Amino acid sequence: MNLGVNIQLPQSAAKAITTDKRPVVVEVTEDGHYFLDLGGGKREPVNADELKAKVAAVMRVNPQAPVFISGDKRASYNVVYQAMVLLQQAGVPKVG
16 A cells, blocks of 8 residues: 655745754953954954944844854953853854
């Protein structure tokens, strides 16, 4: 007994949905300064308010954008933690 049905699916002219997989990278220096790379390889210095605003804008457009923190090995845990708090406030669900 064959239960399959032979059907002809319609062709679509729609383009495939793609998401930008370039990561957002936040660098934290030993003295607590932030540098932001929004995925284009261009690293720019930002303060805490700019970091939140720019990352929040990225998350509105691409909520699945990967976000990473790169902390200087001499940076205190508190300095890196503060960056994580800012990213959470910007709407980042997960930080790598």
